[in-house]
Amino acid sequence: MLDRIKKNPKIKWALIILLSGIALFFLFFATIYFGVWGKIPSSRELSDLKQNKATQVLASKGELIGKFYIFDRQPIAFEALPSYLIEALIATEDVRFYEHDGIDNRSLLRVFFKSILLQDDSAGGGSTITLQLAKNIYGRKDYGALGIVINKMQEAIIAKRLEDIYSKDEIIQLYFNTVPFSDNTYGIESASMKFFNKHTSELTLEEAAVLVGMLKASHYYNPRIFPERSRLRRDVVLVQMSKYGYLTEAKAQEAKMAPLVLDYKNFSHDKGIAPYFREQVRKTVSKLLDTLKNKDGDKYNIYRDGLIVHTTLNYKMQELAEEAMLEHMKELQSQHESSYGEAAPWIKNKKILDDAIKSSKKYKALKSKGLSDSEITNALSEKHPVEVFDYDGITTKNMSTIDSIAHYLKFLNSGILALNPENGAVEAWVGGIDFRYFQYDHVTQSKRQVGSTFKPIVYTAALENGMDPCTYFSVREVTYDNGWTPSNSSSEGDDPFMNYNLKTALSHSMNTIAVKVLMETGVDNVISEARKMGIKSDLPAVPSIALGTASLSVEELAGAYTSYVNNSKPVTPYFITKIEDGNGNLLAEFKPKVAKTRAFSEDNRKIMLDMMQATVNEGTATRLRSTYGLRNDIAGKTGTTQDNKDGWFVGITPNLVCVTWVGSDDHRIGFRTTSIGQGANSALPIFAKLMQKMNDDSEFKTITSARFQPLSQELASLMNCDPQERDNLLERIFKSKNSSRSNRNRDKKKKKGFLNKLFGKKEKNN
Structure with a gap:
């Protein structure tokens, strides 16, 4: 034989070429194996696989409201994978998965001859689930003309090592947790949540087939963009499952008849539910993570480490709040633009x-x-x-x-915050009309003059400093030392000889009386009371503070108002309850921050609530009753700032405090008329619509059915006085001659003073 080879040059050279080719192949393979073309992960590295994982943000009942990620991936356990999902994958991608050791030699020969010898890059057919897993984890690099060969050999080496380290079930789990889907989504759980809004374990057979079918070409078979292509590919998967005995032919035919129905949830940072809230969560968590380190001593990364952030947000209430805001703001925007016309x-x-x-x-x-x-x-x-x-x-x-x-x-904007007054938990947070185009958050970032919503703080301070609820003040305008003359926007200011008690003055938001109450109480005492109620922003020590010239955020005002239904103790709004790592280990926990001391007495708390209920029942917020038909127990306060720049409403129920604000981001653009811009028209309807929606949903019964505790007989007696009284003849003459007199603080019950003795009972106007 050797003699024949030596005597026949053709055979000799053919053998030399063959052996040289084999040697070159093994040499080439050795360069790949030993990392000349790029390092191949060792068995040790493969045994500790770490992939970027999306951080999940959950609502109070565990609903997914958003994610932070570079790659949208949520790992899940093998046990959470339905059997028909695994069978669909094997039937479609690798029918001999349980028979090979990572490389299907029969298919590999076909790929070798077609891809290498015939240079047919589209031949395919030789990839196993394990090879695909290797590609999913480490990707592919461009090596020029030899790229497909080098990449496939690298993947083959990794696949063999993976098979040595992991069981078949573990490889399936790793595959489903790393495989890419459409729309920048990685892993079956993220894909399931995005395309069908359900966990992987809840997928139907047809839905599982859609997702597996997408793996052939994720964009081409994207069910959101190409539903018909996706449906046809789904049917191919079902046929494959039937062909290899995973489904009966009848079951496959039945599944093919099912329509393709998506419930697409885009977890883009700019879209979806509660985008302003999610951005605040991102800022807060990112700042906190700078102080925490993992077991390796490295800082956690919100985009890579698959954390779980539990929040206080009520998913359903948030949906309703966003709906209420958009419904009202669309109508209000139309009024706003029409009122200006061409003079905008x-x-x-x-x-x-x-x-x-x-x-x-x-x-x-x-x-x-x-x-x-x-x-x-x-x-x-x-x-x-x-x-x-x-x-x-x-x-x-x-x-x-x-x-x-x-x-x-031209657009008006809005801010809404709903709190549980007992602990400050944020139930709903709407920072603006659309996060994609208006990213300024009007809950925390924006501070605006609060208008008449500051008046309850003034009246609370007055009560705390000994003023009787039945103290009467004249509605008459007064000019103060700085030349400022506050006036009333309503008809109550028409009769300068009319006097009103505190309840009537507050419920009808009389500016002249609010300033007089402040002046008698003392500006410093009012500011001190605001501090006790949790207000930390700068407060100007001027008479106009009574009318809300102080600038506060929605968040700050809401926290202060919780004291009226939380035993006189204000709470600090909070929205994160705990942060866990991907394995459920607690990294940080947050507790409610409730003031340790009362901001005011229990009696004065009940008196103030009674006054603010009168605002709803007979004062500036009666639209809640007359227009929106609400019969819930509600206290509240409207607010409108100078030149109709800002509209406010604070709605209070026994178990919810909700603050709404509406205005233009440019302070120079206000509402053209008070009828449009007043808080009762611009801000109150958002709260009203939210309450209407909550009334229609039994989930909120504990809020909508809650009732305020009635006044005790003693407190009711203390407040049992006529809402208003008119000056008698001598007082009118005296006031006409002495127009600088700012008020007439007389306790009507005790009937003390010279005028009462001289003229007896006053003339009343009920």
């Missing part, structure tokens, strides 16, 4: 528009390039397709950057 300040006020233009990112970018103002204006005036927000939907319009800026200037 976002168009006609050159200063406002110019300031907005110069604050824009595009203007600053052009300015940084050294362009002149005229060049910048020309650039910003060029029209182009722009995606714009409107309440009728997101549309694309051909408009300039200046047009776009003017468009967004």
